[in-house]
Amino acid sequence: MEWYWIPEYAPKFLEGLWITLQLLGLSIFFGMALAIPIGLVQVTGPWPLAWAARAFCTVIRGTPLLIQLWLIYYGLGSLFPFIPGIRETLIWPLLREAFPYAVVAFSLSVAGYEGEIMRGAFRGVPRGELEAARAMGMSPFTVLRRIWLPRALQNVFPTLAGEFILTLKSTPLAATITVFEVYGVGGIVRQETYRIYEPLLFVALIYLCLTFVLVVAFRLMERRLPRRTA
Amino acid sequence: MDSALDLLALRPPGWGGNLLMGLLRTIQIAAGAYALGLLIGLCGAMGKLHGGVVLRWGLEIYTTVIRAVPELVLILLLYYAGTDLLNVVREALGLERADISGLWAGIYVIGLVQGAYSTEVFRGAFQAVPPGQVEAARAMGLGPLKLLRRITLPIMLPYALPGLSNLWLITTKDTALLAVVGFGELALETKQAAGATREYFMFYMAAGALYLALTLVSSLGFGLLERRLRRGQPAQT
Numbered sequence: 001m002e003w004y005w006i007p008e009y010a011p012k013f014l015e016g017l018w019i020t021l022q023l024l025g026l027s028i029f030f031g032m033a034l035a036i037p038i039g040l041v042q043v044t045g046p047w048p049l050a051w052a053a054r055a056f057c058t059v060i061r062g063t064p065l066l067i068q069l070w071l072i073y074y075g076l077g078s079l080f081p082f083i084p085g086i087r088e089t090l091i092w093p094l095l096r097e098a099f100p101y102a103v104v105a106f107s108l109s110v111a112g113y114e115g116e117i118m119r120g121a122f123r124g125v126p127r128g129e130l131e132a133a134r135a136m137g138m139s140p141f142t143v144l145r146r147i148w149l150p151r152a153l154q155n156v157f158p159t160l161a162g163e164f165i166l167t168l169k170s171t172p173l174a175a176t177i178t179v180f181e182v183y184g185v186g187g188i189v190r191q192e193t194y195r196i197y198e199p200l201l202f203v204a205l206i207y208l209c210l211t212f213v214l215v216v217a218f219r220l221m222e223r224r225l226p227r228r229t230a
Numbered sequence: 231m232d233s234a235l236d237l238l239a240l241r242p243p244g245w246g247g248n249l250l251m252g253l254l255r256t257i258q259i260a261a262g263a264y265a266l267g268l269l270i271g272l273c274g275a276m277g278k279l280h281g282g283v284v285l286r287w288g289l290e291i292y293t294t295v296i297r298a299v300p301e302l303v304l305i306l307l308l309y310y311a312g313t314d315l316l317n318v319v320r321e322a323l324g325l326e327r328a329d330i331s332g333l334w335a336g337i338y339v340i341g342l343v344q345g346a347y348s349t350e351v352f353r354g355a356f357q358a359v360p361p362g363q364v365e366a367a368r369a370m371g372l373g374p375l376k377l378l379r380r381i382t383l384p385i386m387l388p389y390a391l392p393g394l395s396n397l398w399l400i401t402t403k404d405t406a407l408l409a410v411v412g413f414g415e416l417a418l419e420t421k422q423a424a425g426a427t428r429e430y431f432m433f434y435m436a437a438g439a440l441y442l443a444l445t446l447v448s449s450l451g452f453g454l455l456e457r458r459l460r461r462g463q464p465a466q467t
Binding site: 058059061062063064065066067068070071074075076077078079165168169170171172173175176183186196197200201203204207208211212 | 295298299300301302303304306307310311399403404405406407409410417420421424428430431432434435437438441442445446
């Protein structure tokens with residue numbers, strides 16, 4: 001075991017760590033922004049929307065994330081240049097980078113898995129509470145914002161926390177489309193130093209620490225949630 | 231440009247045959263890894279519930295580390311560590327160095343990872359068995375093995391099944407990660423087909439459809455199995 005390379009590559013690992021955290025944060029943000037409506041329409045929406053949301057969740061949960069990622073990056077990415085005039089638009093620089101594709105793929109994945117969880121969460125809120133809110137004269141949107149959504153999130157928070165850890169553990173897949181997050185940097189080290197185990201073990205250690213920090217952070221957040229105590 | 235049907239034709243120059251072979255390999259690896267994972271899980275759960283301090287701590291470290299590190303990293307680590315270990319053993323026995331074949335390596339790597347998850351599933355399910363049932367069986371004079379086979383397993387399986395069916399779906403999807411290390415299963419075959427024809431979108435859609443079909447059929451099967459295993463339980467509300 002030789003670790004002489006760590007000081008040399010430390011800045012790269014820090015950059016990689018930042019990219020991993022960005023990937024995770026952005027995918028959770030956009031993913032949840034999609035997951036909430038996806039869960040909601042399956043409980044109250046008109047049937048075409050409910051059906052579409054259901055199909056979306058099934059497809060996302062039924063196919064490997066790696067295939068989704070490659071479909072979006074290589075598949076969609078290879079179709080974009082054929083759109084006439086797209087090279088002159090403002091989004092073209094974005095479309096040439098790998099990072100946005102990774103964010104899109106991971107966000108859709110988060111939306112699919114968490115949409116399913118939010119469906120159960122919305123359904124699990126007692127009807128009486130919603131009826132009481134309506135009886136108080138709240139508009140449907142206010143009911144959602146003040147009662148339905150907070151109660152639903154409160155009930156599934158531990159489940160969501162577990163799911164976000166799974167999202168963290170899937171971020172290394174981004175390395176397969178040339179996004180150099182922690183795992184990708186580890187790959188560079190392996191190629192340049194010809195060491196097999198040490199970079200991998202170091203990467204594993206980083207993820208172990210990240211998971212630990214996230215678990216503790218989520219537990220602290222969970223404790224701050226108001227709980228009804230009988 | 232060829233039409234999608236030509237590209238997916240079963241015989242070369244179409245790539246459909248390759249994709250189906252890949253799917254078969256995926257199912258083989260997933261089934262083998264799942265079986266290995268279940269075996270590890272059963273033993274692990276027993277060890278966690280009944281083992282000594284050292285065994286319990288060892289298993290705790292195993293399940294915690296495996297579940298906290300990304301599968302992709304584990305697959306690489308276990309693959310290299312496994313081949314090295316095998317070759318050390320082979321050299322000690324005076325045999326030549328060897329590479330494990332893709333199929334067995336995939337089964338071993340994914341199985342070891344899944345074992346950690348199924349250990350936790352089984353542990354929870356074992357704990358759901360009412361102690362009275364076990365005591366009654368002991369009082370009837372059942373030996374430990376018979377107790378496991380006749381009482382504990384049948385009572386515990388309905389509790390474990392939702393978790394186990396989830397694990398099977400995760401296993402089938404995890405096999406796609408083996409493409410990154412270069413084992414020939416569905417994801418890798420697709421990558422090669424897409425790279426050779428430059429029809430990325432079409433081939434990844436096709437692979438997605440195959441994975442989806444596998445998942446849907448499996449869910450159906452697990453649904454039937456669950457109905458059967460639950461037949462002794464009171465109806466759920």
